[in-house]
Amino acid sequence: MSELRVVLAVSVISWGGILYFLLRLDARIKALERQYDSR
Amino acid sequence: MGGGKLSWKYTLGFWFFLSIAGAFVYAPPAMGLGDLARIIFFHVPLAWVGVLAYLVAMVNGVRYLKTARPEYDHKAAFNAEIGLVFTLLATVTGAIFARHTWGMYWNWDPRQVSIFVLLLIYGAYFALRSSVENPQRRARLSAVYISLAFITVPFLVFIIPRLYPTLHPDPILNAERRINMEGRMLQVFLAFLAGFTGLYAWIAQLESRVLRLRARFKR
Numbered sequence: 001m002s003e004l005r006v007v008l009a010v011s012v013i014s015w016g017g018i019l020y021f022l023l024r025l026d027a028r029i030k031a032l033e034r035q036y037d038s039r
Numbered sequence: 040m041g042g043g044k045l046s047w048k049y050t051l052g053f054w055f056f057l058s059i060a061g062a063f064v065y066a067p068p069a070m071g072l073g074d075l076a077r078i079i080f081f082h083v084p085l086a087w088v089g090v091l092a093y094l095v096a097m098v099n100g101v102r103y104l105k106t107a108r109p110e111y112d113h114k115a116a117f118n119a120e121i122g123l124v125f126t127l128l129a130t131v132t133g134a135i136f137a138r139h140t141w142g143m144y145w146n147w148d149p150r151q152v153s154i155f156v157l158l159l160i161y162g163a164y165f166a167l168r169s170s171v172e173n174p175q176r177r178a179r180l181s182a183v184y185i186s187l188a189f190i191t192v193p194f195l196v197f198i199i200p201r202l203y204p205t206l207h208p209d210p211i212l213n214a215e216r217r218i219n220m221e222g223r224m225l226q227v228f229l230a231f232l233a234g235f236t237g238l239y240a241w242i243a244q245l246e247s248r249v250l251r252l253r254a255r256f257k258r
Binding site for chain 1: 048049052055056059060062063064074241242245248249252255256
């Protein structure tokens with residue numbers, strides 16, 4: 001059971017990291033799109 | 040980071056957190072395999088996204104052959120990239136499962152051979168792309184290759200592994216075309232399938248937007 005908790009924690013942290021990375025990437029692309037549109 | 044368009048991405052993020060909790064708390068351990076069976080929630084959707092990305096790559100390859108528009112070549116390439124990454128992850132999760140059930144990470148089981156061949160076929164696509172310098176020629180050759188490569192996918196993923204004796208557990212949709220999965224496991228499994236499909240859509244959308252930006256800034 002404790003092993004399962006470790007895997008659960010690792011999965012949650014990993015997904016949190018991936019999500020944070022994707023959201024930041026999305027926001028940076030959005031900023032570039034705005035920059036282009038305002039030209 | 041705000042904005043209405045991002046809301047489905049936050050929803051997807053939350054969906055995955057819920058699915059992960061479902062996989063380890065809500066779904067019961069499987070009979071015979073115990074907690075190890077939970078790897079199926081990740082392994083099968085990863086393989087599914089791989090196949091989906093290869094299909095989209097093939098569609099874009101065909102579109103390039105019809106229109107000769109470079110954006111279709113780029114779309115085919117990044118979908119093949121996504122497909123390769125997800126297939127690789129499916130291979131790794133499969134090997135982890137194999138280690139704990141068959142005792143070895145890799146033992147050239149028909150399932151493992153077929154996924155290995157699939158990785159080689161799509162890996163060769165990138166070798167082909169990097170070996171041709173002329174962009175039009177590269178795009179044309181790549182489009183032909185990626186379109187033909189997809190013909191092998193149903194054989195390598197669905198047909199060949201079913202023709203030979205294998206240690207791999209029954210596929211989700213088994214030979215009798217029935218799904219033998221406990222109710223709660225099935226719910227979590229479907230949640231992951233939808234989640235991973237959404238994740239693929241997001242990654243593909245990001246790649247598309249980068250492509251559009253590159254084209255705009257080049258002008």
